[in-house]
Every structure is written in structure tokens, then in C-alpha cells.
Amino acid sequence: MAFIKKQPEKVIEQCERKRERNCASFELQLSDPNPTARRWAARDLADCLDSSAALVAQLLREQNSSVREIILTTLTKLGDEVAVAGLVNCLRSEDAALRNEAIEAMKMLPDEVAPIMSQLLQDTDSDVRIFAVNVLESLQHEQVEEWLNEVIEHDAHVNVCATAVDLLGEVGTSYSWEALENLKARFPDEPYISFASDLALKRIRGS
Amino acid sequence: MAPITLSHEEFLKFREFFYRKTGIQFEDSKRYFVDKRLIERIEATDSGNFRNYFITLRFETSGQELQTLTNLMTVNETYFFREEYQFKCLVSSILPEITALRKKQGPIRIWSVPSSSGEEPYSIAMYLLEYWPGINLWDVEIISSDIDTKIIAQARRGIYSDRSIQHLPKNLLEKYFHYNGEGYQICDDLRQAVEFTKVNLMKPSDVRGYREFDIIFCRNLLIYFDDLSRRQAADTFYDALNPGGFLCLGHSESMSRVSSLYQVRKFSDAVIYQKSMEAQ
Numbered sequence: 001m002a003f004i005k006k007q008p009e010k011v012i013e014q015c016e017r018k019r020e021r022n023c024a025s026f027e028l029q030l031s032d033p034n035p036t037a038r039r040w041a042a043r044d045l046a047d048c049l050d051s052s053a054a055l056v057a058q059l060l061r062e063q064n065s066s067v068r069e070i071i072l073t074t075l076t077k078l079g080d081e082v083a084v085a086g087l088v089n090c091l092r093s094e095d096a097a098l099r100n101e102a103i104e105a106m107k108m109l110p111d112e113v114a115p116i117m118s119q120l121l122q123d124t125d126s127d128v129r130i131f132a133v134n135v136l137e138s139l140q141h142e143q144v145e146e147w148l149n150e151v152i153e154h155d156a157h158v159n160v161c162a163t164a165v166d167l168l169g170e171v172g173t174s175y176s177w178e179a180l181e182n183l184k185a186r187f188p189d190e191p192y193i194s195f196a197s198d199l200a201l202k203r204i205r206g207s
Numbered sequence: 208m209a210p211i212t213l214s215h216e217e218f219l220k221f222r223e224f225f226y227r228k229t230g231i232q233f234e235d236s237k238r239y240f241v242d243k244r245l246i247e248r249i250e251a252t253d254s255g256n257f258r259n260y261f262i263t264l265r266f267e268t269s270g271q272e273l274q275t276l277t278n279l280m281t282v283n284e285t286y287f288f289r290e291e292y293q294f295k296c297l298v299s300s301i302l303p304e305i306t307a308l309r310k311k312q313g314p315i316r317i318w319s320v321p322s323s324s325g326e327e328p329y330s331i332a333m334y335l336l337e338y339w340p341g342i343n344l345w346d347v348e349i350i351s352s353d354i355d356t357k358i359i360a361q362a363r364r365g366i367y368s369d370r371s372i373q374h375l376p377k378n379l380l381e382k383y384f385h386y387n388g389e390g391y392q393i394c395d396d397l398r399q400a401v402e403f404t405k406v407n408l409m410k411p412s413d414v415r416g417y418r419e420f421d422i423i424f425c426r427n428l429l430i431y432f433d434d435l436s437r438r439q440a441a442d443t444f445y446d447a448l449n450p451g452g453f454l455c456l457g458h459s460e461s462m463s464r465v466s467s468l469y470q471v472r473k474f475s476d477a478v479i480y481q482k483s484m485e486a487q
Contacts, residue, residue, distance in 0.1 A: 003400035035487040
């Protein structure tokens, strides 16, 4: 037989010897030229409570998607105000991939995102409001329907309302009937809004 | 003395703590399962109530009680040749691809996690011996890990019930096992073929040394994790794999909603995830 054995711990010892291991050194390693070192630094920073600012700064300049993913995982794990603010900032990025990654990360932080959701849904940038609705798509929070109703009742931008009404077709209940009817009245010349509102109402009534 | 009970708040407090330590999330429906095991440990440690026990659990320097409780809380149900189609894929597609592209010397490295009581890593070893001619040309290293130290000890002993061996072909049962009165014990050659180690996938210090694997089997574990823990596991496997390395998940599990780091490979026997060849 050709089975062999080697203790993984031996490899651990070799790795441990190579670098200093504290929060300050992990933050420095975030800009190491080697992506593997950057990934490990991002992973190790999960145990460093004040590391969100350094992670956010690296996230915004990081070009390697595998490093970005781990930075986002750690920011999600930390979930503090700086981390959430950093993710929100990514929604304003010109980089579509980064925006989508931030949306996915925010979906995993329902309790941390909830306090700022109303504010996000009233952002001056309609694209940011659409991304906030995207976050609601699978945010496990009891206020999701309430937030969506706020959007379709008050948002002046048709694309924001269209995104929200699509989602209400999936998550809406009888609580949204009136808001959906009002939405059609607010945008009488937008055939898509009428179509999507009727579809949502039909789904809600059928459920 | 009044029987020990847990309030809903205590259950929530424990659930949050245990999740942070292990990544394992208990739904409300698991309340009975969790309460039963917690009360068992409160009694065994003479803690008297949940509050005292929880203090031990949180602040004990050795972490021994947390390990004992983790051993009780983990589900260890598996059997030989479970989801055999992936082993077929291993020998018919994955290994030929790895060996064809292999540039460096050294063994082919396989990580099977969680090991549970050893059925999966031993199945892999048997499958290679029986169905992969390359075993005569290549060295293979199989490492298998679990968070539960008790189950690792059981895996090393390699003694199995009728239920564990029910899907094994009779000729393989006869070839690799002997009945020792207690159960079917796997032969020494196979027991020595697998290295068992204790690993908590959520602890970076535990997984740091796990690198340069060609294939990882992680089947029916992610279903017990929440989204964030799945993502952490996916990230860990990424750094544990060589460029072009393969990740095999359970049939009900998918990487597509968890991580964008892997490519989907559709082989005739199974769908497997692969780290890019160009990955740095």
C-alpha cells in the first residue's frame, strides 16, 4: 500500500515561526504582496475587536477577489458600527462586484443593519436605495415588509419602487394591500408598476 | 431537590455562546436535544444550575468542559460508502485529472472532515485500494479531522456496528474487517492509513497548518452551520487546497450561494467544486 502519514502540526509550527502574531502585525500583513498572507491576516483579525477600520481600508483597495471575500467574512463576523459603515460605503463604489459582495455581507447582519435601514432607504442616491432594497431580499428581520411598504408609499423614484414591489410579491402579506394599491395610483403612467403591483396582490391573495 | 431546568433566556444565552465557539447553530426545534445534554453535564459537574455551569464553560482555562459538551452536542451518524457516487467520481475523474496535471513530487493529499467515527476516511482508503490503479504509483496521505475528541478516539479504534457496514460489498467486508465480538474492526493496515486530528474549523489557529490538499471531503457538515459559518468554512478550505484542488460536499449542499471562490465541475458521477488553477 502507498498510504503515508505526516502530522499537520509540523506544518503549523513552521508557519507560526515565520511571522509575529498580534493584532498590529496582522494589520500590517493586510498589505503583504502575497495574497495568501493577506487572506490569513484578514482571517486572524476576526479576533481583534478594533480591526474593522483597517479591514475596510484594505477592502476598498484590494484587487484579489479571494482576499476580498475573507475580509468581508471577517467584517461580517465583527459586525460592529465601523464594519457596517464600511459595507454601506461599498454600496457607493463604482465596482459592481464589490457592491454585490457588500450586499451579500449585509444580508448576514440583520440586527446590525436594521438600525440604519430606514436611513439607507432615504439616501439621496437612488442607486443606494435600490441596493438597500436588495439587502432586504434575504434579510431575516421582522421589519422587512414594513420597510418595503415605506419605500412604495414614499419613494419618488420609479426604479426603487419597482425593486421593492418585486420583493413584496415574494414576502408581502395582507399588510401590504393598501400600500400596493396606493403605489399604482402614484405611478398611473408606469405600466410595469401596475403589472408588478397586480402580480404582488395576486400572490398575496393567493397565499 | 428540584429537577434542573433551563429557562428560554438561558437556552438563548447558551445557543449564542456555543455558536460563537463552534459555528454550530441550534434551531428552536432542537431545544429538547440541547436541554437534555446540558442538564446531563450540569449534573455530572455538580454545578447545581445553568448559571454555575455556564461560568465554568466560559471561563475554564483548559476548555475541557467545553470539549466534553461539544462531544455530546455533535451529531455523528454515518456509514461506509455513504454517497458512493462521489468515491466513484474520485477514482474515475478527480484523481486522473490531478495526477495528469501534477508537476511536483510528493503525495496526493486528501482531507476528510468531519471524520465522525471514521467511516468516510476509511471508505476513501478502501476505494483507492480497490478501484484506483494509481495507488500503485502514487503516495497518498489521508488526514481526517473532527471537533469531537471522543469520536476521533472511536475512529482510531475502528470498530463498527451492523448499521455502519450495511452498504459495504460483502467481499470488502471480508477483506478489510474482522468480527471481534464487539463489532466489525477494520484491519490494521487501513487504520494506519488514516491520520486523525482534532480540528475546530471556526478556529484559525486550528486550521492554519492544514494546507496543500488536493481533495477535501466535507459532506453533511455545512447543513448544520449558518450562512456566516458556511462562508468561514469555505474560506478555510480555499486556503487548505492547492490551486486546482477539489472540494466534495454532501448531495444537499452547495457552494454557489456560500462563496464565489470555487468553480463548479460537473463530472459524470457527481458535481464537485474546484479552486481555480490560477489561484494565488
